[in-house]
Amino acid sequence: MPAKVRRRPRRCAHVRECGRRAELPRARRTRQHADSRRGRAAAPCPRGPLMEKPERLTHVEPIEALTARLERERMDADRSYNDALTAVPSLPKAPPAFDSSRVADLNRLWNTLPGGPPAVDRSLKGRLRSFVWRLVGPPFESQQRLNSAVVDHVNRNVAAHEETSRTLSVLLDATREQAAALVRFQSLLVQYFQTITAYVDSKDRSLGGSELRERLALTEQRLLALKRDVERSAPHAGAGLARVDSGEAPAPFGGAVDSLTYVAFEDCFRGLPDEIRGRVEDYVPILSAAGDVVDLGCGRGELLAALRARGVRARGVDVNPAMVELCRTQGLDAQHGDALSYLGKQGDESIGGLVAIQVVxxxxxxxxxxxxETAFHKMQAGAPLIIETINPACWMAYFETYLRDITHRQALHPETLRHLVQASGFTRVDVQFRQPVREMDQLRRLSAAAPELAGPLGQLAAVVNDHADKLNARLFSSMDYVVVGWR
Structure with missing residues (x-):
């Protein structure tokens, strides 16, 4: 019975090719190795689609983070350049003064044989002294000559050493003064270079401004085309077009794309989140005892974040989808919807505190x-109500803040809003004015104590000051006010 022949499984072309090269005879492998040694490398095995390495996804850095990082790098480079330019090696201390305190002792004690050699005569003592001197005299005389040479050398170099010490001290002091002057000059030079850098940057921007404007115009056209495509493909596009056809104007910044425009508008004119967070901190003590706070028109979530930091449970609602998404990226509880619909879904006496900052x-x-009216029924007994809005009684606030935002519908006088809150059933309603106009923006009063304003001029100055006070109370009082009431 013939043996069964096992069929080898079929493989793809590039695998067969790789396997074929892997199974080459030894001689052929040796020849390939020699070719590679001579610089003729064998053709690599082609990769199939499944064997290709996936491209690494690059992280897109936000423009704000990119700008901040570039500014930090520029400041670090300027600081390093300034440090390197003004770096001066430390100078040694001045050498100690020449010590000449023992020179007088050397001049007094150098002569070890003040009487000279002993007297020699023909007596027994004289001959004995002569014999002893011949034995010990030469070393004494040699020491005498050495002492004389040393003392003479010291005496001749005392003045030179003292002058050298004084010269070194003066030279080091002068070097330190010149080094300090050099550091000051280099610092001024760095400041000059920084000025020149800003000038050159502005020139570069002006030279490239035409090209940049053309590119921005093209980008804006593409964004508008994208916006039209998004609005056409939106699920409620038909309803929106029906409202336009019926004559009802759509809400400004209501679309998904336009909502981002209003976020940028808030950043530019209302203030940055850190600034607003500092303002709403005043409301946290009032709401800290509340169990469940609702923020109508939560915006970018400044109050929600402040309450979360104090351990107060809070949730928000906003008609702007971009604002809601911004809150959610911070981990805040925010929902998309209008204030009245959201309040209508809540249970009676379920809300522990209600806030509306720059919303009404x-x-x-x-x-x-x-x-x-709905808020009164949905809030718990004793719950606080906080409503902050623009103060139209201040003309500066009305013209500088209220009229700037095209989404504003109705300016509310402080007494009007207080009455409406009281009429809705809230008690202990109080009006508190916030954000006073800076003194530098108010009308200045004349100094009545000035000597040149005596007599009739003084009376005129008093009248002018009285009018200035009245105008300041009407035109430049407080930009905002808050109504605080209790359920």
Missing amino acids: EHFAPAYLLKVL
């Missing part, structure tokens, strides 16, 4: 009344 000026009067 966006409401129509009938809508505002309905919100206040």
